[in-house]
Amino acid sequence: MTERTLLFLENKDYRGLREFLCEINPADIALILSEIPEESLTLVFRLLPKEIAAETFVEMDGDEQEFLLKAFSDKEIRDVLDELYVDDTVDIIEEMPANVVRRILALADSEMRAQINEILHYPKNSAGSIMTTEFVDLKKDMTVAAAFERIRRVGVDKETIYTCYVIDENRHLLGLISVKTLLLSSMRSIIGDIMETNIISVSTLQDREAVGDDFVKYGFLAMPVVDNENRLVGIVTIDDAIDVIQEENTEDIEKMAAITPTDKTYMKTGIIETWIKRIPWLLLLMISAAFTGKIITVFEDALAAQIALTAFIPMLMDSGGNAGSQASVSIIRGLALNEIEYKNIFAIWRKEFVVSILCGITLAAANFVKILIIDRVSITVAAVVCVTLFATIIIAKLVGCTLPILAKRIGFDPAVMASPFITTIVDALSLLVYFNIASALLGI
Amino acid sequence: MTERTLLFLENKDYRGLREFLCEINPADIALILSEIPEESLTLVFRLLPKEIAAETFVEMDGDEQEFLLKAFSDKEIRDVLDELYVDDTVDIIEEMPANVVRRILALADSEMRAQINEILHYPKNSAGSIMTTEFVDLKKDMTVAAAFERIRRVGVDKETIYTCYVIDENRHLLGLISVKTLLLSSMRSIIGDIMETNIISVSTLQDREAVGDDFVKYGFLAMPVVDNENRLVGIVTIDDAIDVIQEENTEDIEKMAAITPTDKTYMKTGIIETWIKRIPWLLLLMISAAFTGKIITVFEDALAAQIALTAFIPMLMDSGGNAGSQASVSIIRGLALNEIEYKNIFAIWRKEFVVSILCGITLAAANFVKILIIDRVSITVAAVVCVTLFATIIIAKLVGCTLPILAKRIGFDPAVMASPFITTIVDALSLLVYFNIASALLGI
Numbered sequence: 001m002t003e004r005t006l007l008f009l010e011n012k013d014y015r016g017l018r019e020f021l022c023e024i025n026p027a028d029i030a031l032i033l034s035e036i037p038e039e040s041l042t043l044v045f046r047l048l049p050k051e052i053a054a055e056t057f058v059e060m061d062g063d064e065q066e067f068l069l070k071a072f073s074d075k076e077i078r079d080v081l082d083e084l085y086v087d088d089t090v091d092i093i094e095e096m097p098a099n100v101v102r103r104i105l106a107l108a109d110s111e112m113r114a115q116i117n118e119i120l121h122y123p124k125n126s127a128g129s130i131m132t133t134e135f136v137d138l139k140k141d142m143t144v145a146a147a148f149e150r151i152r153r154v155g156v157d158k159e160t161i162y163t164c165y166v167i168d169e170n171r172h173l174l175g176l177i178s179v180k181t182l183l184l185s186s187m188r189s190i191i192g193d194i195m196e197t198n199i200i201s202v203s204t205l206q207d208r209e210a211v212g213d214d215f216v217k218y219g220f221l222a223m224p225v226v227d228n229e230n231r232l233v234g235i236v237t238i239d240d241a242i243d244v245i246q247e248e249n250t251e252d253i254e255k256m257a258a259i260t261p262t263d264k265t266y267m268k269t270g271i272i273e274t275w276i277k278r279i280p281w282l283l284l285l286m287i288s289a290a291f292t293g294k295i296i297t298v299f300e301d302a303l304a305a306q307i308a309l310t311a312f313i314p315m316l317m318d319s320g321g322n323a324g325s326q327a328s329v330s331i332i333r334g335l336a337l338n339e340i341e342y343k344n345i346f347a348i349w350r351k352e353f354v355v356s357i358l359c360g361i362t363l364a365a366a367n368f369v370k371i372l373i374i375d376r377v378s379i380t381v382a383a384v385v386c387v388t389l390f391a392t393i394i395i396a397k398l399v400g401c402t403l404p405i406l407a408k409r410i411g412f413d414p415a416v417m418a419s420p421f422i423t424t425i426v427d428a429l430s431l432l433v434y435f436n437i438a439s440a441l442l443g444i
Numbered sequence: 445m446t447e448r449t450l451l452f453l454e455n456k457d458y459r460g461l462r463e464f465l466c467e468i469n470p471a472d473i474a475l476i477l478s479e480i481p482e483e484s485l486t487l488v489f490r491l492l493p494k495e496i497a498a499e500t501f502v503e504m505d506g507d508e509q510e511f512l513l514k515a516f517s518d519k520e521i522r523d524v525l526d527e528l529y530v531d532d533t534v535d536i537i538e539e540m541p542a543n544v545v546r547r548i549l550a551l552a553d554s555e556m557r558a559q560i561n562e563i564l565h566y567p568k569n570s571a572g573s574i575m576t577t578e579f580v581d582l583k584k585d586m587t588v589a590a591a592f593e594r595i596r597r598v599g600v601d602k603e604t605i606y607t608c609y610v611i612d613e614n615r616h617l618l619g620l621i622s623v624k625t626l627l628l629s630s631m632r633s634i635i636g637d638i639m640e641t642n643i644i645s646v647s648t649l650q651d652r653e654a655v656g657d658d659f660v661k662y663g664f665l666a667m668p669v670v671d672n673e674n675r676l677v678g679i680v681t682i683d684d685a686i687d688v689i690q691e692e693n694t695e696d697i698e699k700m701a702a703i704t705p706t707d708k709t710y711m712k713t714g715i716i717e718t719w720i721k722r723i724p725w726l727l728l729l730m731i732s733a734a735f736t737g738k739i740i741t742v743f744e745d746a747l748a749a750q751i752a753l754t755a756f757i758p759m760l761m762d763s764g765g766n767a768g769s770q771a772s773v774s775i776i777r778g779l780a781l782n783e784i785e786y787k788n789i790f791a792i793w794r795k796e797f798v799v800s801i802l803c804g805i806t807l808a809a810a811n812f813v814k815i816l817i818i819d820r821v822s823i824t825v826a827a828v829v830c831v832t833l834f835a836t837i838i839i840a841k842l843v844g845c846t847l848p849i850l851a852k853r854i855g856f857d858p859a860v861m862a863s864p865f866i867t868t869i870v871d872a873l874s875l876l877v878y879f880n881i882a883s884a885l886l887g888i
Contacts, residue, residue: 023642027661151627161624162606179623180605183595198467216690217471219683221665238682239663242689246660249693250777253700257773257863258766266778267788271795275802278770282837285766286807290814292758297819300751307748313757314736314871321765322702322729322864326722329701333694334710344711351715358719363730370734375741393726419701419863420766427758 001028002035009040018047026052030059042071054083061268062095069100077107085159086115087132087240093120119234127211128204130244131225131234136164140174140192144185151179160237163222166195173199173224173232201226204233208244213338215241252336256329256418258285281420288424292431299435302444308377309438312385313431315367320392320430321423323359327352327400328422332414335404342409348401356397360390384438391437392430399425445472446479453484462491470496474503486515498527505712506539513544521551529603530559531576531684537564563678571655572648574688575669575678580608584618584636588629595623604681607666610639615675617643617668645670648677653692657782659685696780700773700862702729725864732868736875743879746888752821753882756829757875759811764836764874765867767803771796771844772866776858779848786853792845800841804834828882835881836874843869 001024008017021029021044029048033041033056045068048056057065057080069077081089081104089108093101093116105113115133122128136158138147147164155161164182166175175195185194201224202211214223215238223241225234251261258281262269269277296303296313303309331348334340340348364386371382400422404414438444445468452461465473465488473492477485477500489512492500501509501524513521525533525548533552537545537560549557559577566572580602582591591608599605608626610619619639629638645668646655658667659682667685669678695705702725706713713721740747740757747754775792778784784792808830815826844866848858882888 025642025644025662027663148627155624156628161627179627180599183592183605183623184600198469200469216686218469219471219686221682238665238686242660242663242682242686245686245689246781250781253697253773253777256697256700257769259770259774265781265783266774267783267791271798271802274795274799278767278799279803279806282763282766282770282803282807283810286759286763286811287814289759289762290818292762293755293819296755296758297752300755303754304748304751307744308741310747310754310757311737311740311744313754314740314761314875315730315733317758317761318733318736318864318868318871319726319730321867322726323722325701325863326703326726329697330703330710333697337690337694337709339709339711347711351718354715355718355722358715359723359726362723363726366727367730370731374734375737419769420762423765424762427762431758 002032005032005036005044009036009044014043014047017044021048022052026055027059029056030061033064034061038067041067046076050079051083054080058084058088058092062092063268065092066096066100069096069104074107077104081108081112085132086112086134087119087130087159087237090116090119090129122204125208126204127202127206127208127225127236128234130208130211130240131204131236132159132240133234134158135222135232135235136161137171137232138164138166138177138191140166140168140190140195142191143187144182144189144191144194145187147177147182147191148187160222160235163220163235165224165232165235166191167232171231171233173201173226173230175199176224199224201230202236203228209248211236212241212244212248216245217338248336252332252415255413255415256332258282258418258420285420285424288421289427292424292428295428295431295435299439302435302439302442305444306381306438306442308381309384309434311375313434316385316388316392316430316434317423317427319363319389320396320426321419323356323393324396324400324422324426325419327356327397328404328418331401331404332418335408335414340405342405345402345405348405349398352397352401353394356394359397360393363393364390380441384434384441388430388434388437391433392426395429395433396422396426399429446476449476449480449488453480453488458487458491461488465492466496470499471503473500474505478505478508482511485511490520494523495527498524502528502532502536506536507712509536510540510544513540513548518551521548525552525556529576530556530578531563531574531603531681534560534563534573566648569652570648571646571650571652571669571680572678574652574655574684575648575680576603576684577678578602579666579676579679580605581615581676582608582610582621582635584610584612584634584639586635587631588626588633588635588638589631591621591626591635592631604666604679607664607679609668609676609679610635611676615677617645617670617674617676619643620668643668645674646680647672652688655680656685656688656692660689661782692780696776696859699857699859700776702726702862702864729864729868733871736868736872739872739875739879743883746879746883746886749888750825750882750886752825753828753878755819757878760829760832760836760874760878761867761871763807763833764840764870765863767800767837768840768844768866768870769863771800771841772848772862775845775848776862779852779858784849786849789846789849792849793842796841796845797838800838803841804837807837808834824885828878828885832874832878832881835877836870839873839877840866840870843873 093104134157136151136154151161162179164177168174175197176199177195204225204227222235222237224232225236227233254261260277367389368382368386403417407417408414537548578601580595580598595605606623608621612618619641620643621639625638648669648671666679666681668676671677698705704721811833812826812830847861851861852858
């Protein structure tokens, strides 16, 4: 699609380009805009009809939004702001430098400014920070006909109209009602009689991760956000919940790979920032690995006497690390999806113990055959390696499944207890086992 | 909540229990049912009003659904089936043993049976397998008033009414219209004039992962599924898309930890199945690690001459593995979120190269100081270790960022190119570097 856009631009066929762009989804227009040269950006954007322009703007990257905002006249900024939902405006503001933010706030009307400031003051990662203050509210003594009238009057500016919220004069949340229920009810029914009163809501300060979990669990399209006196202050819509779910997944995956998470995508993260996200963990893990080195130093004489033992160290370390990450990552994911709780720890130990015995036997047997056929070392050395391998797998699986649960229990993030940490711990333990068994069996 | 349920049961206060359960969300009732003793399951379930019973049934685990279905009379099964959406029925059927499936199909009415069979015949993981055939269809010459009349008549059985699909007499998809647009339009408007005709649809055989990606990208509530003649056969709703997104995330995470993915949760996966999911990868990686052992064997004499070198092997292997997984996991996630494409490979190499130099210098410097102060080996050995560490980090980051992109390019799953594989490759490379530098600098 980008090629076609560039062709239109080359031929200066702006009318054709406008028609072409109006046919495609704003998310795809944003993709095209990210791929054309920056000097054409403002020109192409100005071709878009007002409503599509605003929808496209929301989908663009921060850099390009900033570029456009700086090129825009006050009137153009106001036109875009008029079409935006308030939560999208807040998302944009959060990525802009201070001078652009000041200009946006100055150009917003006073009602929007108040709403923006309200959302901005909630802590990062709270439900309040991802909610929108634009929703349809109804009164409980309205008829269905009156409700539809209200939806028709105010609905055009609301991010969703499909769930409406019933509040009293002090904005306390009394109930909710879907447009489906409204459509299937008689026009003369009273809202208070047909509304749903078993409401699941979140508080403004609740962690946004928990909000995402609730959407997955309950299958809502929107979720009300209340303050600590149960007054309705906003709603979280499912499109924002999906973004939260994906961001939380990315954060978990990054932590599992020993990276400090950021909000930015890989391509948008600078070199220094990438280094800062990675180096502390590498340093910490390198220092921890020194203990493993220490163990080797202690058994240096034994190793010198049986230098063949050294060749099996990488295989033992890697197998232990892999077996441990399999267990830890399974548990971390189960915890994140709320499928595993602390009380399951005994069932988990039992399962991992039996699985580790099965895995240990398989690996040790395969390895024994391979050592005798290929490596041609003495049977005793082969036995030392295989017994160690068996013990390593059991240790690795038990350490791997236990640490994430304990981390969660004491309030740490279990995702950190993934491959890198487990590997470092299991490395040290498996070498200890290795040298002790070697000393005992080989008499060194 | 489970404690309160058990208390009601103990006091045989079934009326109170029924009232208590009617106040809470079906997803939470399902949670309670999974925690009470199995002998009370049928009793408690029978207390629920028909509609809530069906909604709860959908949320339950396969084991408990099977238990209930076996305890149910034909009439009870029919009652539940009546209330279920067809895609939920298919999900349940897919988990049941053959005799239960036969009973369900025998009790379903002929229209539902036809729909179930249609969805069941699409391949696993295709859009067709996760769609529902229940949606609101409109004709393009209807007025808005007629459309509302149709929604009121058929809407109660449809999973979503908020997006309606406009089809011709041969079921070709002509357009779509949201209930929001309908509500904000005049009752006399003609559907054909106000419907959206730039439709994004998926084909029945499209991978469900791509469907999930489209929901994230476009923010839809539902997405039409068409056959290869553009005839509308079903829709995917956002609640099912979210489940797909979460399952695909879990699959990616499992692959990254060298586990073969399954559909089951950790707690529901049996011991043998867990072993089968894990052992092939452990075996494969163990055999690959043998190459690393081989490298040590080749340099055995050099090692025997300088046994101090052995103590640094774990630190070098671990640091290389960690640096490599940081790069590979960042790229794998970027690919999964469609933030990274093949054409970015040069930008990625440039970034990872500079970042790896920065990381390599930091780690080597920290390590040099630590070796001189703590390990008290010769400066030459310290130099060998630190130069190797520097080279290892660069190799690890470049291997780590390249393999996932290449895997995707040649049609493999990039998620497999995560820590375990990268670690195994980087281990071998870093030891080669280590021994060659050692031979050169130490003259062994």
